[in-house]
Amino acid sequence: MKSKESSTASSRRNFIKSTAIATAGISIIPRHVLGGPGFIAPSDKLVVAGIGVGGKGESDIASFAKSGKADIAFLCDVDDRRAANSRKRFPKAKYYKDYREMLDKEAKNIDAVSVSTPDHTHAVAAMAAMELGKHVYVQKPLTHDIYEARKLTEAAKKYKVVTQMGNQGSSGDGVRQLREWYDAGLIGDVSEVYVWTDRPVWPQGIPWPDNATEIPKELDWDLWLGTAPKKNYVGGLVPFNWRGWWDYGTGALGDMGCHLVEPPYRVLNLGYPKNVQCSVGSVYVDEFKRGYFPDSCPPSSHVTMTFPKTDKTEGEVKMHWMDGGIQPTRPEELGPNETFGDGGNGALFIGSKGKMMCGTYGVNPQLLPLSKTEQANVAQTIERVPGGAEGHYAQWVEAAIAGYGNMEVSSPFEIAGPLTETLLIANLAIRGTDIQEQKTRDNGETYMTYPGRNIEMIWDAENMRVTNLEEANKFVKREYSPGWSLT
Known part of the structure; x- marks a missing residue:
């Protein structure tokens, strides 16, 4: 969808432009100057960890990879049988059974997390990732309990991470x-x-x-x-x-x-x-x-x-x-x-x-x-998501790379939370x-x-x-x- 330019993003570009003019001999701008801690340079791929990588989780991470802008670097599943296909598809990805161990050991190497577990685990896994400043994609329903949905909605704003729920039709x-x-x-x-x-x-x-x-x-x-x-x-x-x-x-x-x-x-x-x-x-x-x-x-x-x-x-x-x-x-x-x-x-x-x-x-x-x-003649007033429902995955990847507040997604927690x-x-x-x-x-x-x-x-x-x-x-x-x- 159409990106929204925030005052922060505008100021950032003005700063970079001024710095570039003042230091014409410098061609590489440090990551921390571009966007602060956690900013992902546009040239980088989004490093994704999958929690729950069988069934729908398997197709989710495959769709992120299909975007061409995501590196599926970590896999986590409590059931080796369910994880088998994803482990075969992404043989270089490091494998864990407990997402808590994965986040504890690999936090510095992960940009974003996809959660596709049974409903009762959605909230705790997503919250653990957000508290570390990781962007999150969570399968529907967002949570098992009402209280959990409210807390995740608040956390997305608090930690300033890009969020998306897995209801692909919202991008259709x-x-x-x-x-x-x-x-x-x-x-x-x-x-x-x-x-x-x-x-x-x-x-x-x-x-x-x-x-x-x-x-x-x-x-x-x-x-x-x-x-x-x-x-x-x-x-x-x-x-x-x-x-x-x-x-x-x-x-x-x-x-x-x-x-x-x-x-x-x-x-x-x-x-x-x-x-x-x-x-x-x-x-x-x-x-x-x-x-x-x-x-x-x-x-x-x-x-x-x-x-x-x-x-x-x-x-x-x-x-x-x-x-x-x-x-x-x-x-x-x-x-x-x-x-x-x-x-x-x-x-x-x-x-x-x-x-x-x-x-x-x-x-x-x-x-x-x-x-x-067939007789309806109404002008298109709402911008479409490239790829429609299938574009739901690439949209989140691109928004996460762009950084919080720089690009809209179809089902951010501010919408997905109340819906859930x-x-x-x-x-x-x-x-x-x-x-x-x-x-x-x-x-x-x-x-x-x-x-x-x-x-x-x-x-x-x-x-x-x-x-x-x-x-x-x-x-x-x-x-x-x-x-x-x-x-």
Whole structure:
């Protein structure tokens, strides 16, 4: 995206120009003169360390390298099996299992860090890097907890590092096209949005397995658990199905929310919701009894978040999140054989003059009926990111080389943090459906209510707390396992 020149950058160039004139015989300007401690000269490559280098982490660091401006010099993973491909691709990179050891020993040799671990480790790894002045790229969702998201957002500003969350669609053309259509008034004022996904595609709403299994020799199970409570290793959890367990993952919202909520969040300039309503799908252990598995995310949910009026809306906005295959009613403007969103996922904007929709990452934006899309004639007012969603990686690399404050990125923590918080607030409501309450019958006998009721939570964003369901506040900030901390 277009770079922004700060007064500091302007002063720096003026200083360099004056110095060069005064010392015509000097052709090399020291790094510390160019930009202070930590400044990376434009001729240098960004030295990147990857934390979590299998799966998505593998493709992340490969994409940084593809930019041609990043040197993947350090790799870290708790599972040698997952790290194998990256170690083969970058044979000169030094390998570690514990990111804390890597940062302690190699801090002076690292410019930037990419974090692509399970959700429960994102915040501690990213914060450790930022405290050392390292630029950070963190996979979505930014954090596991609301408190963590707020602290990382504050830390990015405090330590003056370039940050980016791994929601590639924020760099795509689709989100920008939707913004231009909306700003041009093509669908009028939006007061309601529907967002849906076919996730989870991993087990949820199930009990934790009773029997421990043997830990694979390549996996450091204690390091994998990290901030989470100590538990026996169970088969099938690593490398993917951890997403369905609250100790490690954030469910369907964490997996897809940053990709699907990004378009309405950016188009309407939304902030924090003021209240959240939720109902979840039931799980039955037999014909008569509902299963109660509070450690596991539910198989499906419908969350409605109400956002205050913004500078892009005339009033409040209601956003409906649906997962587990639940979808909104097809708009009447959509033909019977036309795809709704991208099929399994999508976002639908309901405006006072019309409707528009898109698929995952904001791709394939469409006005409804679809014939209006080709007829739309709106000038491009928002600069595109070279390479679109794929350019998301190169954008961060170039911004980190340019230095803090000298170049925009699509999903800096100042935007990614509040977006992630919004999704985690919705998760608070989902978890709130599992909060049991003790009741007393007329005869004095006590009993526990069944979870799963339809609930509403009132959210105090400034103080990060639920004001009408105190027990839900324990999920705002986790207690880490001994030996782990955020700062």
